Amino acid sequence: MQALLSSRVGSQLAGSGVLFAVLVLGGLAYASGGAPARDILVTQMLINAIMVIGLQIYIGNTGVLSFGHMGFAAISGYAFALLATTVERKARIVPDVPLGLDSVSLNPLAAAATAVVVTVVVGLVVGLGLARSGAKSGAVAATVITLALLFMVHEVGGAYADLTGGRNGISFSVGRGLDSRLWIYVALIAAIVVARLFKSSRIGRLAQAAREDDLAARAMGISPARGQMVALVLSVAVVSVAASLRVFQLGTVAPSTFFFDYTLLTLVMLIVGGRNSIAGSVLGVALMTVVDETTRHLADVEIDGGPAEALDIVLRPGLTDIVLGGSMLGFMIFRARGLIEDWEIDHWLRRRFGRAEAVPEPLRAAPTPEEAQLSVVDITVDFGGFRALEKAGLEASNLEVVGLIGPNGAGKTTLLNVVTGLVEATGGSATLTEQSAGGPEACPIAGAQPFEVARAGLARTFQNLRLFPALTVRENVNIAALVASRHRPGGDRPSVEQLLVHAGLWEMRDRRARELDYGNARRLELVRAAALSPVYILLDEPTSGMSNVESVDMIDEVRALAAAVGAGVVVIDHDLAFITGVCDRIYCLDQGRVIAAGTPEEIHADPQVQAAYLGAAAAGPAG
Amino acid sequence: MIDLVQSLIDGLGRGSIYALLALGIAVIFGVMHMVNFAHGELITVSAYVAFAVGVTAGWGWWAAVPLVFCAAVGTSVAIEFIAFRWVRGSSDFTMLLTSFAVHFLVQAIFVMTMGASVRSFPRPEWADRVWSVGDLNIQVIDVAVIGATAATLAVTVYLLQRTMFGISLRAAAEDFDAARLMGVRSNKVIRRAFILAGALAGIAAIFFLMRTGQARPTTGLSPLLKGILAAIIGGLGNMRGAVYGGLLLGVSEVLLRSWLPEDLVGITDGVVFALIALFFIFRPQGLVYVRSAERV
Numbered sequence: 001m002q003a004l005l006s007s008r009v010g011s012q013l014a015g016s017g018v019l020f021a022v023l024v025l026g027g028l029a030y031a032s033g034g035a036p037a038r039d040i041l042v043t044q045m046l047i048n049a050i051m052v053i054g055l056q057i058y059i060g061n062t063g064v065l066s067f068g069h070m071g072f073a074a075i076s077g078y079a080f081a082l083l084a085t086t087v088e089r090k091a092r093i094v095p096d097v098p099l100g101l102d103s104v105s106l107n108p109l110a111a112a113a114t115a116v117v118v119t120v121v122v123g124l125v126v127g128l129g130l131a132r133s134g135a136k137s138g139a140v141a142a143t144v145i146t147l148a149l150l151f152m153v154h155e156v157g158g159a160y161a162d163l164t165g166g167r168n169g170i171s172f173s174v175g176r177g178l179d180s181r182l183w184i185y186v187a188l189i190a191a192i193v194v195a196r197l198f199k200s201s202r203i204g205r206l207a208q209a210a211r212e213d214d215l216a217a218r219a220m221g222i223s224p225a226r227g228q229m230v231a232l233v234l235s236v237a238v239v240s241v242a243a244s245l246r247v248f249q250l251g252t253v254a255p256s257t258f259f260f261d262y263t264l265l266t267l268v269m270l271i272v273g274g275r276n277s278i279a280g281s282v283l284g285v286a287l288m289t290v291v292d293e294t295t296r297h298l299a300d301v302e303i304d305g306g307p308a309e310a311l312d313i314v315l316r317p318g319l320t321d322i323v324l325g326g327s328m329l330g331f332m333i334f335r336a337r338g339l340i341e342d343w344e345i346d347h348w349l350r351r352r353f354g355r356a357e358a359v360p361e362p363l364r365a366a367p368t369p370e371e372a373q374l375s376v377v378d379i380t381v382d383f384g385g386f387r388a389l390e391k392a393g394l395e396a397s398n399l400e401v402v403g404l405i406g407p408n409g410a411g412k413t414t415l416l417n418v419v420t421g422l423v424e425a426t427g428g429s430a431t432l433t434e435q436s437a438g439g440p441e442a443c444p445i446a447g448a449q450p451f452e453v454a455r456a457g458l459a460r461t462f463q464n465l466r467l468f469p470a471l472t473v474r475e476n477v478n479i480a481a482l483v484a485s486r487h488r489p490g491g492d493r494p495s496v497e498q499l500l501v502h503a504g505l506w507e508m509r510d511r512r513a514r515e516l517d518y519g520n521a522r523r524l525e526l527v528r529a530a531a532l533s534p535v536y537i538l539l540d541e542p543t544s545g546m547s548n549v550e551s552v553d554m555i556d557e558v559r560a561l562a563a564a565v566g567a568g569v570v571v572i573d574h575d576l577a578f579i580t581g582v583c584d585r586i587y588c589l590d591q592g593r594v595i596a597a598g599t600p601e602e603i604h605a606d607p608q609v610q611a612a613y614l615g616a617a618a619a620g621p622a623g
Numbered sequence: 624m625i626d627l628v629q630s631l632i633d634g635l636g637r638g639s640i641y642a643l644l645a646l647g648i649a650v651i652f653g654v655m656h657m658v659n660f661a662h663g664e665l666i667t668v669s670a671y672v673a674f675a676v677g678v679t680a681g682w683g684w685w686a687a688v689p690l691v692f693c694a695a696v697g698t699s700v701a702i703e704f705i706a707f708r709w710v711r712g713s714s715d716f717t718m719l720l721t722s723f724a725v726h727f728l729v730q731a732i733f734v735m736t737m738g739a740s741v742r743s744f745p746r747p748e749w750a751d752r753v754w755s756v757g758d759l760n761i762q763v764i765d766v767a768v769i770g771a772t773a774a775t776l777a778v779t780v781y782l783l784q785r786t787m788f789g790i791s792l793r794a795a796a797e798d799f800d801a802a803r804l805m806g807v808r809s810n811k812v813i814r815r816a817f818i819l820a821g822a823l824a825g826i827a828a829i830f831f832l833m834r835t836g837q838a839r840p841t842t843g844l845s846p847l848l849k850g851i852l853a854a855i856i857g858g859l860g861n862m863r864g865a866v867y868g869g870l871l872l873g874v875s876e877v878l879l880r881s882w883l884p885e886d887l888v889g890i891t892d893g894v895v896f897a898l899i900a901l902f903f904i905f906r907p908q909g910l911v912y913v914r915s916a917e918r919v
Contacts, residue, residue: 065719129904140658140715144855145903148896151848155893260844264727271720318735325731328724333709336717 005353012200015346016192016278023049023282024185041293046184047245049285052269053191054238056281059270061204061231063211067263068126068146071153072236073243074258076119078157080244081170081253083111093170096162109183112244116237123236130232131225150263157255169254184245191238195278196344202482203230208276209479212468219420219462220532221454221483261321268324271331274338276470279345284338288327295323342470359506360497366566370435372398372535374458374568379418379428379446381411381592388414390592393428396585398535398568401559403583405573405603407612410589412572413463416538420460421450432456432535455487457535459567461525461542469514473505473524476513480531488533494564496531502564503527503557519550526557530565537562539571543578555581580604588612625758630877636765638873639772642866643827644850645857646779647820649865652854653796654816655711657718661702661725663847665695665821668729669828670838671737677744684747684833691832692825699821703814711813726847733840746836768830775826776866779819783862788815796860852899 004010027042055069082090082097083106090102106114126149130142157164164170198204207227210217214224247253269288274280298319331338374396381389389411396402404412417423419430430446434457445453454460459480468476477496484493500506503523508516516524522542529537542558543551555578562569573579579586580600588596588603590612596603603609644662651659672694676687702725710721752763783789794802795812803809831846832838853872857864872895880891887894 063714063716065716126900129900132904140719140859141855141903143658143719144851145900147848148852148900148903152893152896152900155890155896159889159893260727264723267720267723318731321727321731321734325724325727328720329706329728332713332717332721332724333706336710336713 002353002355005349006355008200009197011346011349011354012196012344013193015344015349016189016196018345018349019279019282020185020189020192023286024188026286041289043181043184043249044246045285045289046181046188047242047249048266048269048289049282050184050187050191050245051239051242052266052281052285053195053278054235054240054242055266055270056275056278057195057198057235057238058231059235060275060277060281061199061207061211062228064130064142064146064228066146067143068149069235069239070258070263070266071146071150072119072123072126073239073246073262074150074153074157074253074255075122076115076240076243077247077253077258078164078170079115079118080108080111080247081172082163083114084108084248085170085172089172093165093168094162098163108244108248112241112248115244116240119240119243120233120237123233124229127229127232131229150259154255154259165254167255169252169257171252172248187241187245191241192278192282194234194238195281196346198231198234199278199344202486203227205475205479205482207231208471209468212470213466215422215450216462216466216468217479218450219422219454219460219466220480220528221451221487222479223449223451264321264324264328268328268331271336271338272327274340274342276342277338277340277344279343280338280340283340288324291323291327292320295319337470360495360501363494363498363502363564365563366494369398369535369566372435372457372568373433374398374419374430374536374570375433376415376419376430376446377428379415379430380426381414381418381423382426388592389418389425391428392589392592392594394570394587394594394597396536396568396570398566400584401562401569401571401582403571403573403579403586403600404589405576405579405586405609406589409591410612411592412589413540415589416460416540416570416572418446419453420458420538421445421448421453432458434535454532454534455483457488458538459529459532459534459536460538461529461540463540463544463572465518465521465525467513467516467521467525467528470512472510472512473516474500474509476524477528477531480528481533484531484533493533499527499531499564502561518545522546522554523557526561530561530567533565534567536568536570537565539569539573541573542571543573543575548577551575551578552581554578558582626881629759630881631874632759632761632765632769634874634877635769635870636762636873637876638853638870639768640827640831640846640869641849641853641872642869643772643775643823644846645853645865645869646776646862647823648850648854649857649860649862650792650796650816650820650823652860653862654792654799654813655707655718656715656860657707657710657722658851658854658859659707659820660719660722660847660851661706661729662722662820662824662850663843663845664702664726664729665698665824665843666828666831666846667733667838667840667843668698669694669825670832670842671733671742673832674742674744674838678742684745687744687832688829691829692822695825695828696818696821699817699824700814703817707817708810708813711809730840737838737840739840742838743836744832744838746833750833764830764834771826771830775823779823782819788812792816792819796862852896856899856902 005014027045031038031042058066058069082101083104085105087103087105090097130145158167203226206222209220210222210224210227217224243258247257250257269284270281271284272287273282273284377393378391379389379393380391392411392415394402394404404415406412414423418425425446428446429444431442431444433440433442443456445456445458468479474496477499481496500509505520505524505527508520513521513524526542539558543554546554558569559582571582583600585598586600586603587594588609595608595612596606648659648662651657669691673687673691676682676690677684706721706725710717750764754761754763783793791802791807791812792815794805795807849872853868854865856872857868876891876895879894880888883891883894
């Protein structure tokens with residue numbers, strides 16, 4: 001038992017089972033002995049739970065707000081209804097149905113399976129579009145594409161009556177179709193397990209990193225499009241199953257079955273508990289069902305006491321929506337991450353029943369690595385009319401620490417951005433040459449995507465600190481190690497735990513990155529870069545915002561960490577004491593050009609450097 | 624050729640309303656970085672005001688004009704005060720859902736108080752009149768809306784280019800932190816952005832309601848969608864782009880309606896949405912896109 005609960009997957013399966021049991025037993029307890037209406041309510045709650053878990057897989061892991069999932073649900077619902085309705089009934093309500101559907105009548109299971117296939121194919125097409133837009137301009141464009149999808153499906157549903165039965169939709173002759181909840185139970189437990197395992201899967205975790213900080217994720221070697229695509233396909237499949245069940249249960253599908261009202265309901269359910277948690281999604285479903293049922297009772301009470309029967313019709317729809325809209329507004333303002341954020345039952349199971357964790361071995365210095373050379377030659381960058389870099393370059397071996405200094409606006413960060421693929425250069429080249437068994441191997445990196453550069457072995461940090469704020473300290477480092485294990489093969493590298501101990505972050509490994517103080521956050525970013533098992537670590541102002549004492553400490557930390565993972569360092573900084581202490585060689589940039597290069601002593605003595613820093617006019621080339 | 628000119632005029636008539644709404648959405652996106660899904664509710668509220676003026680009070684449509692305008696401005700400011708100021712600076716996700724929630728709340732309040740049914744109110748009799756110039760049939764309301772939009776845009780451009788308010792608004796849209804350091808007061812500029820967006824929506828509402836003459840809880844939904852899509856076609860937050868986006872959307876709708884085969888005319892909107900989705904796949908940054916260096 002302890003072995004089961006100590007293992008990751010084991011505890012997740014056990015947690016999923018507990019979650020399923022709690023929801024189902026709670027529902028059965030409420031339904032037992034009550035009116036048939038309660039029975040229907042519980043059935044609907046279970047179907048809603050599947051639907052919301054489907055939404056969670058995409059929205060939770062990618063952070064993209066999708067309205068389109070109800071569009072997918074509608075496609076699936078129509079496909080199911082068209083396939084499952086009897087031939088005679090179809091001849092009456094949709095006599096001119098195309099594609100030869102008029103002679104098809106499948107059993108519900110086959111119809112639902114076909115509906116999933118159809119919907120997933122549509123999902124793949126939409127996903128390709130989303131990947132293109134999402135990777136370029138963030139989540140807002142993706143949200144709008146999904147919204148356009150929802151409205152497109154709704155329009156077609158209402159207007160293309162030959163296929164969809166128009167505004168009245170398609171209804172089953174048999175009335176309410178589901179007479180046993182067996183398939184709902186099967187679908188629900190499957191949905192919970194799929195969602196939970198995906199959340200902790202490699203792709204799921206990389207998607208969460210991209211959700212937290214797209215730019216940092218790409219600089220860590222993650223290609224966000226792939227995770228989004230997988231999440232979309234999985235989530236569309238689950239949503240599609242839920243949609244078929246809902247249509248079967250309602251006995252009808254119409255344009256309004258999967259539209260704004262249902263979008264609102266399911267989104268509220270998703271965010272109330274916590275969109276990043278499967279337990280949270282289920283909690284939200286249960287809570288909102290209770291709230292909905294209570295308002296319904298309130299409305300009933302008012303009708304019993306009041307004079308007008310008509311009040312019922314007016315009051316009910318409006319009141320429910322006000323409660324839903326109000327909950328959504330309230331949660332967004334006061335608790336946008338939901339009640340339990342990203343907590344899962346298995347977290348508790350593992351802590352309660354699992355084995356305690358041993359403090360790992362201390363870190364040893366890595367053996368001297370094979371020599372590698374980073375050559376950045378003649379880089380020119382124009383921003384509109386402004387030339388940020390003019391034929392700038394640097395040479396660095398992975399056995400040394402190279403500094404890049406220069407006044408504000410000299411182009412230091414731009415040079416780093418060119419090397420890591422964030423800024424496109426107008427001209428010039430950057431090459432990483434590694435010694436391998438068959439001699440030197442040159443890998444061009446200028447013009448590559450940021451995640452390709454990271455995978456080639458260049459890890460970077462950011463001037464303004466880009467951690468994955470909602471993930472734990474350990475998970476931040478784990479993400480980099482995950483990328484390294486796939487794309488940076490070879491060598492025995494320090495474990496994530498060793499790195500955390502080394503940086504003094506072991507005690508706070510389970511805290512969220514956003515809760516760290518500034519110095520520790522800087523340290524975490526450094527360790528995260530080191531965990532990528534890079535050839536070079538590129539540091540953009542690692543001491544900015546630190547006190548003098550802290551930045552002197554940073555000298556040793558940078559050197560020790562570089563030695564531990566066997567990486568070279570290229571560092572930008574303003575702090576001359578830090579730069580002089582940490583660097584073997586220094587390049588000085590001014591107005592986009594390299595004006596000096598040499599050892600720290602040579603740089604200090606250089607008249608051009610002094611001119612650039614102190615502002616004497618004559619020395620530097622006019623810009 | 625005549626057909627094309629005809630379509631162009633019809634399309635600009637429609638597109639003007641989209642452009643005004645899109646511009647308001649772009650202005651708010653500029654200062655708050657939020658896509659305002661509650662923008663259509665300004666039209667819903669205006670519609671019920673028009674109903675109250677025209678039917679309950681029994682006044683003529685001219686009385687509704689200033690009141691509709693004021694209702695839109697007032698609602699815009701009220702929504703900012705009640706909901707949006709609390710989520711300033713939150714994640715995109717939080718702000719999107721906040722405005723989505725407001726959209727639903729306003730709608731639900733009208734369902735509760737007024738019922739879900741359609742309420743009709745009188746429209747000016749000239750709204751249906753058509754001028755025939757040669758082979759062209761020009762709807763008077765199209766001319767009115769195009770003229771009013773042009774005038775409104777001229778005033779807006781003046782406001783944005785020449786007044787302190789406009790300059791601080793544009794500065795805030797460019798870089799809010801820098802603008803604040805330069806002495807722009809965030810409360811004031813955001814409130815005024817909502818006033819401006821409300822005023823633009825007010826003008827749009829006047830003509831939109833003259834055309835439809837109906838009020839119901841979901842009145843604002845369709846114009847909202849078109850406004851958002853237009854704003855995003857134009858490159859979100861880009862004010863000039865939003866106006867182009869609106870006009871382009873209006874014209875392409877009318878053109879599609881005349882080009883599409885008979886049995887697809889019913890789903891023109893569906894086709895438009897599909898085209899827009901395609902457009903984003905190939906140009907996710909929108910029509911007008913000012914490249915700015917990514918801050919890292």
